[in-house]
Amino acid sequence: GGRVLIPSFALGRAQEITQILQTSMASGLLPAVPIHLDGLTRGITEAYEDMLPLLPEALQNRTKVSKQRPFLTGTVNLVKDKRERDGILASERPAVVIASSGMLHAGASPQYARAWLPHAENALFVVGYQDAESPGRRLLELQQGGEVMLPAQNGGKGGGGFEPVAAYSRVERFYLSAHADRGGLLGMIARYAPGKVILTHGELRARSNMAGYLNSKHDVGLPEAGELVSLKDSGKRRGSFMNTAPKKLEAMKERHARTTVSVRYDPETHEVRIALPDNLDGALFGEGDYTLEVLRGKTSRVKLREHDAEAIEGQRQADAEDTSAEEVLA
Template sequence: MSGDADAALSAVLHAVAEVVLTRPHQAGLARDPERMVTEQAKILRRALERVPGVRARVAELLAERSLPDRAEPYVTLLVHPDAEVVRAGLALCDAAGNHQRDRAAARTAERLERKVADLRSRLERAEGRLDHAQRETAEKDRRLAEVGEALAEYEERLADLEDRQGIERLRWKDPHALAAALLGILEPLPPKPRDDAASRDPRPHRTGVTAASAKTTEHIAASRDRYLEDVARTVKLDRNRLLEVLRAMVDPTPPREPAPATARELDLRITPLGGGTEIGGSCLLVEAGDSRLLVDAGLVPRDGAPPSGIDRALAGPLHGVVVTHAHNDHCGYVPALVARRPDLRVLATPETVQLMPVMWADTVKVTRGRDRLWSEWGATSAAHFGYAEVRAAVGRCEEVPFGARRRIGDLTIELFPAGHILGAAGVVIRAGDRRAVVTGDISGFVQESVDGYRLPESATGADLLVMESTCCGENHGDRTGRVHELIRSVAEICEGGGRVLIPAFALGRAQEVALVLRRHLPDVPVRIDGMATDLAHLFESATAGSDRPLEIFGGAVAVADRPRELETFRTGVIVSTSGMLNGGPAVQWARHILPEPGSALFVSGYQDEESPGAELLRLAGQGGGEFALMDRDEKISLRVLAKVATMRLSAHADRGGLLEIADGVAAADVMLVHGLAGRQRRFAEVLRHRGHRVVRTGEWRAG
């Protein structure tokens, strides 16, 4: 309708323009009716409204022209003789035109709104694609960083392996080291002491292994005897003379001339220089006559400091260091000692000799990384040694089998199995007729990776028992029950389609957990990651051909393929370093696993109060929440949805186990080391009630 009104009004105004232009006095107006309609519509409307003659003439003109039928009613109104009707017609046409314009404007506005909405939608999609691309780029950058880090780790491990091979080759060129190795292989050993580990921790599945182990032991003894005969024949020496020559090469110090008062003159003295009333930095100074040796020289775990009293040991001659086992808190300072005493003898079991270089090299790597960080603040290096010192220390290592005796000046040492971890030893020290027994870290229960301690006859009735007291205030209960709890929890998570991360200490704990899982859950995939991998391979090679060979890899147990398996390994167990979540691959695994509702993280060992592992346990105890984790110098905030729990598989004797050791040795004096002072005081009272004389943790002299 509005279109008909517009057509009628346009035709009428055009006719008015024609009429007006025929008037002589309108010569000043535009001569073109179209232009006049466009430029002077108001004049034309006024003429139409006020001049009846114009309307009459317009009516005549339009009568001769063809108009749309629906426009004629409007024309009739616009040319009506009555001016009021004309005004009404104009108003009607205006209203119709306004309505049309309003509708057109509305349609235009609607089109514009649709276009804006479309542009907004396209913009949102573009922003979404950009955001996705940015997230994808960030994720690719993160994965690229993980791949780069993994590649650097592989290159570093390869370099370490090549370095260790080079060290081994150099070591066998050293006459002293070669003689010590030959003596360890050829020297007949006394019969093993009775192993009553079964009575301490009965394990039915070990029964069959014991018989096989006995046959293997007999075979090893027979082979040792044949080797001795062959070597003696080759060098054209009597077998006893050959052993004398090797012993002289290993210990060139001539024995003291015997005298009636020798035992008293030797005056055996033992002094803790570290790890006395604290855990870590273990070091004992043993002195007799002119001879001085150390039992252990470890680093303090929290800050990597040397034993607090090490300067006293270095204030005089130092002839040797006996290392009880390869944990850094017992052996970590040895390369620094060798650097200061190049002729120092380093004596340990064959397994410990193989494991220590890996631990020392890792210390160098960690210390260098810390130094790079501290150098940004102007701090000086905290490194006690570097790779050159590690190589020198490896060259001074002597392998001492359990039961073999080695003389160090006026002192004689004998190592015995201490349980705890592979290669761990206790030490019986003789000075004349005086004897001291040092347990090192010790345990009596059978583990998958190592049996319990075996006390030799030479330990019984010693003058002094220096005994670790790490867990002197705890009763661990039945180990079998703790193992079954771990197995049950792991199986529950894996059967639900989740995965389990077990951060573990690289040496001992990681291998033990992997062996437990392989035995009890043979179908559950297990991945070992980080430094624990190299040590696991060493566990296998060090025990190959022994009466207790260990097979860690194989079946469902394999080396982790990181970073690919961070995403693709969806069900199974990851055993990775570090045990406190303060570094290592365990941090990368935790970053992926902690936000997964169906997965779990099981803390398997001691956590320092300020460690991320301890903070995670506190958070879990409070019901969960946000957890901050450092991954490659980047602080990551995670929502913890995975299950977090503690699974304790301690490798230390508890209170009951320590009491059994004290009773078994039955020493005149007992000194507690490697523990916390408050717990030691309480445990000392228990020992006294059982008839033991406990001396203070400090310098001791044979009475």
């Protein structure tokens, strides 16, 4: 009997929620009420409509059988302008609004929240991650109702302000995470076998840990905000050797099958010094820091652990000063 606001991420999540509601209404699990898409969810959903061949096969088949559009059909409506939004806000008819932003930071969703949160017959359903400082997280932390700070109408005095809003409607959280875990990400990377992997989104510690898993087979980038990144694989990774054409790879293996490499450990400096033969193919070892795996006193594997331009330059300078002709691999 009330009105429901679902703050949602515009890309992917809003369309998923639309599908869940449409299916539930068609099967009778939910009463058929208007579903309004507002904010950035409008343009993104229209873009999805134009990409039907790229959508899941089940959705394509259902669309072909029903002869209807995949999302904007039935009771689903795009809120065209402020006048239509004001009409929805003023109406007391049951309705569902899916609006961005998903954390109630800005956009259309705070406007509906200000109007509907004070009334107990309404509801607000959280369907995505809420940042610790977001209005959505503070709303979830309210136990028995109270006030939550939301972006003020028209930005408040001077713009960018917040104002307290009474929150007595029903508030619930639904876990619909679209994130893959580490195993899922590694599986996707293995599936597409890229020459270079750039980790751009997430906390530094998590990205660094992920880079550690990928570093031996891929050229991995950990750029900072605003940093220009080359998309070209440097070709100095172990993976670039492993991706060599089969015939060339077999010939290279045969050529180096009987190569002897001298390894010496210095107990005073804790350095492992490896003297590589002059005729060893440079494709086998790129520049950087390596890790050694030793089995029963024999080096069984050498893996490139880190490719750092500054570290490489520092190593070159150190080598220039070193009287030894041996290459130092940490």
